[in-house]
Amino acid sequence: LDTLTSEHYQDVLSLGPVLTLVDPRKLEDPRVLKNVHFRDQVAAADILVANKTDLCSTRQLAAFDRWASELDPPKQHVFHTQQGQLAPAWLDGRADSRAVSTPHAHHHHSPREVAPAPDIQTKPWQRVSNQGQGHFSLGWRVHPDVVFDENRLMALAGDERIVRFKAVVNTPESWRVINVVDGALSVFDSEARDMSRIELISASELNADELDRAIRVAAGRSTQDE
Known part of the structure; x- marks a missing residue:
């Protein structure tokens, strides 16, 4: 998102709302809620969509709605859907400026060399x-x-x-x-x-x-x- 909103692209791209799909059932796993990548995907989203709602219980959907309502800053919209179906109208509007939850979590503080994978012909x-x-x-x-x-x-x-x-x-x-x-x-x-x-x-x-x-x-x- 930082790249797409940088000065280089400002005159050629207009970033619409960022959507993140969430399976409400996954919120029952504490490891998901602690996962850096999950938190950052949620933090970057302008719109949250509960997906696979046909597989969720009423309790799981209520827990998702409660969790989504407590996010700060609040989302532009929160929707429910099934099988990843998105309404085109949800893409109307513009993206907010949102910071990731843990901006340093994706950076290596001490770079290290990563050995290239062996050639598949040599080691099949x-x-x-x-x-x-x-x-x-x-x-x-x-x-x-x-x-x-x-x-x-x-x-x-x-x-x-x-x-x-x-x-x-x-x-x-x-x-x-x-x-x-x-x-x-x-x-x-x-x-x-x-x-x-x-x-x-x-x-x-x-x-x-x-x-x-x-x-x-x-x-x-x-x-x-x-």
Whole structure:
């Protein structure tokens, strides 16, 4: 937003209201409310929209409305919707000048070198892990010639310990995007990529070796294959 409202763009861009969609059910998780990125997305919003209201209870919607009404500064509008449907009229008007909640949280005070990922041709099976903001992630980068069993990956994505599953993989039919969040599965075709990528996000640390074996089974590989 700072870039879009900078002097360079003032004569060519007019920034309308900033909308942020929130799943009211997520407000029940204290980690979400403490998450820096979530707080900043909310702080930057002129308009808050409660999404997926068809999946929320009356209590959850009331809690969202109460939380939204207590935000300072107040929002221009607060709306409810389902399936991400937005009314064009909500985009009328202009953005307010809003500061993020924690402006220094996104800056590294002591820059460090980040090693580049190994070349996928040299190391065709790569596993990475990370953690932050109360969540853990495991990711894989795999050579594009490796073909995955889509059904095995979707079965893995249904593991209740995994809160988010994202994959762009080569399958026997085509390259596919598999996305699971909050139990909702979406699968669609993709253009061929330079590698397959898989990421699992969980609320607690998972057994990386166990999941690596499951991913390898979906790829028809053994632990000795590299």
